[in-house]
Amino acid sequence: MTEHTPDFVADFMAWYLDANPMHAAMLGRTEQEHTFGDLSESGWLDRERQSAGWLDRLASVRPADQDAAIDRDLIVSHLRGQRARAQWPTWRRDPAVYAGSPIQSLFGTFLHRQQPEPELVASALSRLAELPGVFAACRANLDPELSCELLVRRALSSLRTARQFLTVTLPGEVADESLRAKLAEAGESAAEEAESLATYLESFAERATGDWRMGEQLYSTLLTECEMLGYGAGELHERGLAAYEELAAEARALAGDDWQQAIRALQEDHPATLAELLAECTSETERARQFLLERDLVSFADGELCRVVPAPVFLRPLFAVPFYMAPRQLTASRTGHYFVPFTPEDADQEQLTHRLRGNFRAQVTSAAVHEAYPGHHWHLSWLAGNPRAVRKALTTSYFTEGWALYAEKMMREQGYFTDPGRELAHLDMRIFRAARIVVDTALHCGDMTVAQAEQYMGSRSSLNEGMAKAEVNRYCAWPTQAPSYLTGALEIDRIRADYLEAGLGDLKSFHDRIAGSGALPLGLARRAALGTAAA
Template identity: 25%
Template sequence: MRLFTASLAAALLSTSAFPALAKEGDDAASDGVLYSSDTELIGLYEEYSKWQMHESGQGEEPLETAIPSVAPEANLRRAADAQVFLGRLDAIDGQALSQTERVNAAVLRSVLTEQIQNARFREWEMPFDSDTNFWSYLAPTSGFRTVEDYDEYIALMRDLPRYFAEHTANARTGLARGFSVPKVTLSGRDASLEAYIGDDIEANPFWTAFEQMPAHFTEAEQTRLQNEGRHTIMRSVRPAFTDLLSFLRDEYIPNSRTTLAAEAMPEGPAYYAQQIRQYTTLDLTADQIHLIGLDEVARIEAAMREIMAEVGFDGTIAQFNEKLRTDPEFIAKTPDELMGVSAYVAKRVDGAIGDYFGFLPRHRFSIRPVAPDIAPFYTAGRGGYEYCQMNTYDLPSRPLYNIPALTLHECAPGHSFQAAFQREQGGEDTPEFRRRIYFSGMGEGWGLYTEFLGEEMGIYRTPYEKFGRLSYEMWRAARLVIDTGIHSKDWTRDLAITYLADRTALSRHEVGTEIDRYISWPGQALAYKLGEMQIRLLRTKAETELGDDFDIRKFHDIILALGSVPLPVLEQRIEDFIADGGQGLAGVSYD
């Protein structure tokens, strides 16, 4: 099946920004001798890691505040420090690095460049969007293990008024210069703060931790902590959220910009180009991406028509999508029914996963519903190390034929599996500064690739589930057209909604929340499809060149063991995989 045109494939596969990696046999680990620049680089990123820890408040020397400052002077100082680190990295001879350290150098360069570029455009002046914000994940969902943990938590709560005030001041500055979230995407988003301002302290999400205190705490400790917690929620948490809610409702939302495009903001074209590079890690223009999207949309539409013919539907793709999204056969009657479908998909993946991966992580994840305070505006699901999430809000908007693809992407062998694999395979050998880095192009590209992999694994059992998979792929392909259309080609919100709704079986509710996400978060939506296309292209190349020596388990293991890296680094690693005859991971049996 044609993935994309040769010219667009050439645009995707370009590693000019990164020097070629050394051969596997030349790596420091193979001969016990460090390359001449390795020690210098290791010293640099270890120093950078300590700097990171200090700036996040986790270093040996405590910060003056419980939560790191987000004031402009603090952000500018961090950017200046990043520029110094980048200058030192530039002075290291990249050709005198081992394979492992060339990867680390490439990752460090990308991270530092992103910090510097974010400061150039003062991204902190738009500290939230329609999907993500700074206030929703501060309250823990369970208790802590030690008294010291609770004391630190209480200190964090006491610091919220200062922290929120800094974000508010930043947002007010952005608002004044036209650097704001578009107004059309903010309707109802302020409702997520209401749970934090009620009179009932024990109904406040910040109280949850005090309801789940360890049994080994003494009665005196529990009483003290609960009294301090109750007082701090009353005196610090509620006022901070109340002030923030007033700011959003009375000042920010009424005065936010009425334009949609990132290119309509100050330095807009340069800003959007930077967002594209940041999220895709590729050197592509908006026009190139738009054409890639159109090409992919046409390819997927042809595959959709094949399934429509299989089930005997005589009509357009838009009409078939409308039939699916309104058919009660595909709607869960309870949240548990939807969660059960997802859980069963995950268990069926367990039965096939050994045929596709040589290394299987020991860690087990759970599946949880999205928290109710954010679910109305949240995406369909999200993956993570401890658990993946399924959105059970408004069940008619979550058709069951989409759940297999969503579970593959968010849970296994997508993000939850990916996180466990990389943590266990990398372990202590992964430099500290890389353990919390996430490149969307590779990470989200992997998630979408696993939806495609579900076809080979036999996860999709009906034509409708297969159509759901294609609909999800179309969702990501359409993003290439929509994101660039909105931010560089003057698309309206209605045009974007119609384009997505006509081509996918997503519910009307989900179409609306997704379009608002793309409007308010320029560039991020581009990472998924471009990353997946590159992984599939690299797989095709490896299969072709290795022939009978190609082992899908080794190919997948090599990708995930690399960790989160820019896409050009992944490409170079697969070139080396091909050159060494398709070798898998050391210490893993592929018999």
């Protein structure tokens, strides 16, 4: 039987949100904020079977119009990605599924505060009571022949911050004394469970003999079937090499052959304190917003607000650069959070200086554009007004990160970077993203060792040795994500050129249209932006 109505989207969304309560809560579904969901082996396998059933059903859907066709193809791309990843199951390989995601979802509850405090505490207590079961599922599901020491050690770094968050940070969000005491008591119990899991993982790491490499076949499948790029890992690698050479030539033209030394000189001009860093990030964020208004480059969502605030204490050991958390997309909120990378509370002076140097003044300008205006915050606050819920639930970093990097280049084209130092810092970040494409593809296709990757990142970008090691460690654990920044930016550039050449509108209308259509796989983003002209 062929379906011609849009009911398949509503039906899928009802199933998807119920099957993925942590993501549903992140999107603003408070009725699912009380649980982490079923993380047992049977729960994972059941979701895989249901996903396969949805793929079969969608094969018979014939949408009535282009928007419905994009919705269907978006769901299909997501489900194909799930099917492909089932060959290499994260839930059997990576303890972060159990040690990181649930704890971070607790933070989101109090960041957004959608309900009165008693309801917030009740939902947190319900999930804290589930943590022993989550950690038991971690022990039961991890397969030492599939997992590897690198993934286990990364998860352990998150677990080591759990006690501070569960016993101090989380209760500290509650004003009512009796409710705060209840949450602190539950947090103490959960922290003990987390420490018990950490002890288990320490020994498990020694038995984990799996490989972190994804392999070229699966890597290419994700690029073509999930990201809808039209090319696989080999071509992406070559595109990364070509982009690197082109960008490095730009940097040499701007700053001379030793442009990396020029970057190191810029790094010495940095805020003197964390308070100064926060103030400068705030100032640059407002300057970027004003520039967009003056040039009329985008439309703004009603009531949008970007709060520039220090990173949460429990995330400071994990984030040395700025990051962003979006408004809850299925709510009326348009408030996002741009987090400034403060140091951990126990950091010494050397660590503080290193963190400040890594967030130097010329780079703060690019960061505000990337994280806030017209990067992540503008995009995701604007997207939140799209009435098609599936466009907000199913997103890809190839668009979200691609858009934010595209935004940096577009602002440079419009004259936003007012001196050579800021231009060079902007180029340095694009060069870094090109090097990521080269290294990520080479690592997971077996063409580069970890040591070779670290050497490449250190010699081809402005990263110091420690930062290069941390970056490569991330690529090993999160295949296909690192190339999404520049790959997406370049594809959006191409879509823009075709949009303007076809006479479909001006620059502002392009920005509003493509960013408002979702955070789609790039093949679908082209169709959403160009309409019938995409053919």
